[in-house]
Amino acid sequence: MGASPFAIFLIFLCGYTLSQFYRSFLAVLAPELANEFALSSADLGNMSSAWFTAFAVMQLPIGLAFDRLGPRRCVSVLMLVGALGAAVFALAQSGRDLILAMALIGIGCAPIYVAALFMFGRAYPPQHFALLSSWMIGIGSAGNLLGATPLALAAQAFGWRSVFFGLALATLLVAALVAKCITDPPPASGAPSKASGWLAELKELLVLRDLWFFVPMLIVSYGIVAAERGVWMGPFLADVYGLDQIARGNAALLMGAAMCVGAMAYGPLDQWFGARKPIVVAGTFMTAACFLALWHWPARTLATTIVLLTLIGLIGLTWGVLMAHARSFFPEHLLGRGITLANFLCMAGAGAIQAFSGARVDALKAATDAETAYASLHVTFGLVLLASGALYLLSSETSRTSRDDGT
Numbered sequence: 001m002g003a004s005p006f007a008i009f010l011i012f013l014c015g016y017t018l019s020q021f022y023r024s025f026l027a028v029l030a031p032e033l034a035n036e037f038a039l040s041s042a043d044l045g046n047m048s049s050a051w052f053t054a055f056a057v058m059q060l061p062i063g064l065a066f067d068r069l070g071p072r073r074c075v076s077v078l079m080l081v082g083a084l085g086a087a088v089f090a091l092a093q094s095g096r097d098l099i100l101a102m103a104l105i106g107i108g109c110a111p112i113y114v115a116a117l118f119m120f121g122r123a124y125p126p127q128h129f130a131l132l133s134s135w136m137i138g139i140g141s142a143g144n145l146l147g148a149t150p151l152a153l154a155a156q157a158f159g160w161r162s163v164f165f166g167l168a169l170a171t172l173l174v175a176a177l178v179a180k181c182i183t184d185p186p187p188a189s190g191a192p193s194k195a196s197g198w199l200a201e202l203k204e205l206l207v208l209r210d211l212w213f214f215v216p217m218l219i220v221s222y223g224i225v226a227a228e229r230g231v232w233m234g235p236f237l238a239d240v241y242g243l244d245q246i247a248r249g250n251a252a253l254l255m256g257a258a259m260c261v262g263a264m265a266y267g268p269l270d271q272w273f274g275a276r277k278p279i280v281v282a283g284t285f286m287t288a289a290c291f292l293a294l295w296h297w298p299a300r301t302l303a304t305t306i307v308l309l310t311l312i313g314l315i316g317l318t319w320g321v322l323m324a325h326a327r328s329f330f331p332e333h334l335l336g337r338g339i340t341l342a343n344f345l346c347m348a349g350a351g352a353i354q355a356f357s358g359a360r361v362d363a364l365k366a367a368t369d370a371e372t373a374y375a376s377l378h379v380t381f382g383l384v385l386l387a388s389g390a391l392y393l394l395s396s397e398t399s400r401t402s403r404d405d406g407t
Contacts (some may be wrong), residue, residue, distance in 0.1 A: 002196065009132075009136075010114060012115060012119070013116075015075070015174045016113055018109070018112075018174065019112050019113065020140050021147045023048075023109075024229055024230040027148075027231055027235075028151050028246070031235060031238045031245070031248075032245065041359075042361075042362045044235070044358055046354075046355055048102070048231045048354040049104040050102040051105060051106035053109070053351035054103040054105075054143015055261050056343075057079070058111070059114070060341065061345050062078075062114060065286050066114070071111065074181065075343055078108050078111050079108050079109075079111075080108070080175050081104055081169040082104065082107065082166045082171050085102070085106075088101040090100045090161045091161070101309045108171065113343065114343050116138075119185065120260050126309070131267040133323055135320075137319060137320050138267065138320075140272050141260040141263055145256045149253045150161065150249075152247065175246050175297065176230065177219060177228075195246075204334060205337060205338055206271075210329050210396050213392055214326055214342075215345060217284070217389065217391070218345040219346070219352075220349055220353065221284060221316075221319065221346075221351075222317070223351075223353040223354060224291075224316075226350050227350065229252070229255055229256065232374070233252060233358065235361075238369050250255055252310060254309075255309050255310050258311070260271075263319075267320060273398055274299070278398065281389055284388065285389055286315045286406040288382045288385035290312045291385065292379060292382040293377035294308050294309075294378040295375045295382065322356050326342045345403040
């Protein structure tokens with residue numbers, strides 16, 4: 001007999017907490033890693049991009065595997081790859097080693113969140129999907145907290161290499177729990193036969209015109225917030241305000257705590273308001289306003305900057321509601337592939353944003369001072385969010401094929 005629904009939630013929550021840590025810890029360690037390995041801003045961006053790109057590339061095959069094989073084997077096996085990546089990071093001797101390690105960790109983390117969504121989508125009524133997915137993000141964002149002051153303190157006490165050996169062991173433990181405790185749900189009725197091609201199934205998703213206006217939001221909404229929290233807030237605070245590792249960790253802790261609270265708060269809003277699109281639009285435009293304030297407010301103090309970064313964390317994670325909105329358009333037999341396609345767009349966008357932003361920061365630092373360089377980065381983030389939000393306004397609130405099923 002499989003684990004209880006609560007135990008299943010906790011197991012996936014542990015894995016997702018690790019995933020959140022791995023995508024955000026560079027903000028605290030980036031300046032030290034840059035000094036030890038002579039890394040540029042582009043190198044730091046490529047390190048984070050390697051995680052997100054590997055994560056994204058795995059999404060479509062994972063969706064196929066979920067619908068046909070189930071999540072248990074997929075998650076447990078790939079998390080072993082993630083544990084290997086954490087060990088490689090701990091043993092790294094060059095920037096290339098770090099990039100390889102981040103790619104392996106990204107592969108290991110790739111199935112965790114979508115596996116949880118897959119289980120929620122099969123086991124719970126559609127109207128609970130936004131709540132469960134947002135709470136998974138909100139509680140799991142504790143990984144952002146662990147990747148802040150606790151990481152800074154642990155790195156100073158034991159060294160960052162010892163910390164990553166411990167993370168490798170933790171990842172192995174979660175993989176073992178998934179293998180032992182998770183039971184795959186039965187196949188959905190109407191599921192395609194194994195003979196049907198994945199290209200045909202992908203086409204079935206891509207022809208859903210309702211989803212087209214989602215694409216820019218799926219690509220940038222999470223990726224920009226993740227880039228700020230996971231990479232750039234640390235170098236920004238170090239280069240512009242001279243903060244040391246512990247002080248940067250404290251700032252990251254505030255932003256991470258805000259992300260936890262904000263993501264959980266988004267969960268029940270679609271049921272309270274009876275709509276999803278206005279919630280996503282409001283959150284996106286307010287997040288863009290905070291990025292524009294980081295650009296246009298040259299006389300801001302450190303305290304004001306920390307407040308703006310914290311607000312970005314609080315209101316920026318509209319991802320759970322956006323995924324619930326997108327989920328309402330997916331046919332039941334393509335649920336796994338639909339969720340992973342949306343997650344692919346999200347993580348591929350995040351990888352591209354971080355690689356681009358790293359190169360952009362290097363070019364700007366070569367041409368101007370650090371404060372101007374980061375101001376240019378922040379105005380770019382704000383304008384991209386405004387443009388994607390404007391296109392998302394053209395989307396439908398409900399799928400034509402799901403208006404009668406409560407989704």
